Amino acid sequence: MTKIKNLAKVPENWLLVVAFAFVIAGSSITESANFWILIAFITFAGVFGRKAWAAIKKLLDNRSDKIKAELDEAQRLREEAQVVLEKYKQKRSEAEEEAQQLVKQAKIEAERHATEAKKALSNNMQRREQAAMQRIAQAENEALREVRETAAELAIKATADLIKANLDDQKSDSIIEQSIQEINERSG
Secondary structure, X not given: OHHHHHHHHOHHHHHHHHHHHHHHHHHHHOOOHHHHHHHHHHHHHHHHHHHHHHHHHHHHHHHHHHHHHXXXXXXXXXXXHHHHHHHHHHHHHHHHHHHHHXXXXXXXXXXXXXXXXXXXXXXXXHHHHHHHHXXXXXXXXXXXXXXXXXXXXXXXXXXXXXXXXXXXXXXXXXXXXXXXXXXXXXXX
């Protein structure tokens, strides 16, 4: 009995009952085929329309849910991409700052090396200049010594030649005696 009550609650079942009643009584109501086609269409639409609408609605709801899920996924992916983009922008900014710092440090280091190189070159030039000056002074001293030695040798030779030419034995004896007296007076 409960099955019959449940069947009685569904409107499509009533349409089927009415359709059967018309089919049974149909031959006596009218002989027109158009009327029966209309009755069959209404019965079909009544019986299957609700199920077809439910199926179509379910299909559309499923499609809508799928599209909504895809949109949600796309939004999530967009947000993730935005986060990743921000991270890369920050990393790029940090890398640019680091590169600028490296360039500054390299410039400072290059300037320091240039200054040190200038100092080293200046010191090297001063040492070389001092060494050259020492060599020049040494060469001058050597030249002066050679000139003095040569002058002394020439003076001795000239004196010897002059003495030989102007000195006789008597004069030489008197000069020797005078020199001996001067030496005795100085030493005594």
